[in-house]
Amino acid sequence: RKEVEQDPGPFNVPEGATxxxxxxxxxxxxxxxxxxxxxxRKEPKLxxxxxxxxxxxxxxxxxLNRASQYISLLIRDSKLSDSATYLCVVNGDNFNKFYFGSxxxxxxxx
Amino acid sequence: GAGVxxxxxxxxxxxxxxVELRCDPISGHTALYWYRQSLGQxxxxxxxFQGNSAPDKSGLPSDRFSAERTGGSVSTxxxxxxxxxxxxxxxxxxxxxxxxxxxxxxxxxxxLLVL
Numbered sequence: 434r435k436e437v438e439q440d441p442g443p444f445n446v447p448e449g450a451t452x453x454x455x456x457x458x459x460x461x462x463x464x465x466x467x468x469x470x471x472x473x474r475k476e477p478k479l480x481x482x483x484x485x486x487x488x489x490x491x492x493x494x495x496x497l498n499r500a501s502q503y504i505s506l507l508i509r510d511s512k513l514s515d516s517a518t519y520l521c522v523v524n525g526d527n528f529n530k531f532y533f534g535s536x537x538x539x540x541x542x543x
Numbered sequence: 544g545a546g547v548x549x550x551x552x553x554x555x556x557x558x559x560x561x562v563e564l565r566c567d568p569i570s571g572h573t574a575l576y577w578y579r580q581s582l583g584q585x586x587x588x589x590x591x592f593q594g595n596s597a598p599d600k601s602g603l604p605s606d607r608f609s610a611e612r613t614g615g616s617v618s619t620x621x622x623x624x625x626x627x628x629x630x631x632x633x634x635x636x637x638x639x640x641x642x643x644x645x646x647x648x649x650x651x652x653x654x655l656l657v658l
């Protein structure tokens with residue numbers, strides 16, 4: 434079983450739509466969770482960390498569900514510029530070892 | 544300020560040759576990570592450094608892969624006797640420290656093609 438699993442998509446949504454991604458992780462001892470964004474042929478960049486209480490940054494909301502071992506990302510009022518691949522990242526037993534999901538591709542259409 | 548830089552940006556080599564990939568982290572970042580990303584795949588963790596030490600090398604795919612870091616700064620990833628399955632983008636990231644929620648800043652990667 435993979436450490437981190439994501440639906441690869443693609444999610445094709447119109448501008449202004451609300452879209453949500455989930456990511457499941459296998460290690461119940463994981464303590465650090467992140468969402469990164471990766472544009473085509475570019476390096477990943479941090480979108481947001483995910484805290485136990487959930488957190489929001491503008492149009493983006495991240496949630497953690499420890500009981501079910503998944504994290505979610507909600508994007509409201511989608512923009513064309515949100516089109517990218519969203520990577521879920523979780524640390525392993527060793528806090529310094531990080532596992533990336535394969536990513537969920539989002540296409541926002543005009 | 545300057546971000547993470549990697550060189551070369553692209554490398555084409557013949558099967559069986561050795562290659563050396565370089566990473567210059569952000570100044571002052573003590574933690575450094577190497578990942579590999581194959582086409583259409585997620586990032587595969589290879590190794591991390593805290594200072595010059597690499598406590599966990601278990602992510603290296605085989606003994607043909609090695610990495611070192613000197614002076615707590617520049618790191619090199621060496622692949623000996625390259626194979627076609629080594630073709631991928633090799634990404635380096637650095638962070639201030641190994642704290643749980645530290646942001647990793649990625650370099651642009653080295654695209655390696657083994658013919």
